Every structure is written in C-alpha cells, then in structure tokens.
Amino acid sequence: MKRAQLGTTVFTAAQISQMVARVATEIQQDYADQISEVIFVGVMKGAYLWMGDLLRAIGGDVQMDYLRVGSYLNDGSTGEVTLLDDLRLDVTGKTVILLDEVIDSGLTLLWLKELLQARGAEAVKIAVAFDKRQTQQVAFPVDYIGASAPNDFLVGYGMDYNDHFRNLSYIATLDLVEV
Ligand SMILES: O=P(O)(O)OC[C@H]1O[C@H](OP(=O)(O)OP(=O)(O)O)[C@H](O)[C@@H]1O
C-alpha cells in the first residue's frame, strides 16, 4: 500500500499572493471598463482558491460561474474529461475567462475551450495559476499564467491527491511511500 506524504515546498503562500496580484493587474489592464461584461468561469474543484483570490484582487463588478470536471485518478490523467456540473450562465456572445489552478497535459482546458466556443461564446480566454507544460506542444494559447511549475505531481492551492491537500495555501510535491 502507498501512503501520500508532503515533499518539498515549490511555491510559498507569499509567492502565490504576489503572482495573484500580478495576474489580476494584467486582466484589469486588458479589460479596463469592460470587466463587468466578462464571465469568469472556475474549473472546479481545483480552481476554488485561485478563483476566490483572483476575483477579489481584480475587485469591482465581475460576473462568475463555475463548472466541475474530472479527469485525474490518483496521480495520473485518465485521458478523458467528464463534465460533472455545468454552468448556469449562458455564454452566447460573451467573453469568458476560464480559471484553472493548473494546466498539465492541457486536455481539460482544450476540451472546455472547445465546448464554450461551440456554445457560441465570442471569446474564450484562459488564466491558470500554474503551468506544468514542459514544452509548448499543446497547440492552444494560455492567456494568463501565474508561474511555470515543475513537472512533478503537486498538491496545494486547489491541487489534490484523491481530494486531499487542496486547502494548503502553498504548493508542495507529493511523495508516495510504500508502507
Ligand atoms: O491539463 P490537464 O492534464 O487536463 O490537468 C489539469 C486539470 O486536472 C485537475 O483537475 P481534475 O480532473 O483532477 O479535477 P479537480 O479539479 O476536481 O481536481 C486540475 O484541476 C485541472 O483542471
């Protein structure tokens, strides 16, 4: 049997706060007085801290909704994205910014971008806290990136191992030790 234990800290809470403030400023500058027309969509469950922190840092009047998807089992992608809870807001003709705490293979965000485009969104942008892609071979742009992260399995700030460790306000590697 394997037991999960925290490894090394990769990003501290202070580093994450700085990164949130920077991305919030980038989005404020890009949308200025149009910001209240943008729909921010959190990709749950993992986006819950990123969404809360980023939208408070942006401030003012914004619209938000969320959906819930799943594709990871233990520490690996199943290669298949499942929509578990859908949006309530209609995105037809709207600018949407998808918020996710991590992009890894890119499968989840590519799948969601195509879904919202097919529903008639005018523009679908992406803002991630952490980018684990080692090469940029995933053929779609990520518009806002908090930080590049190592290609280790990470937990904290929304990232989980079987639903554990999402609540950490820092990011750590995870060691799976044989017991
Ligand atoms: O780029 P990818 O390889 O698709 O990986 C990134 C996705 O994986 C995680 O979600 P998960 O499916 O584990 O669901 P969760 O948000 O409930 O943890 C994470 O929150 C991203 O949405």
Ligand code: HPA
């Ligand atoms: O490193 C990770 N940790 C947790 N969930 C994830 N989903 C993609 N990559 C990761």
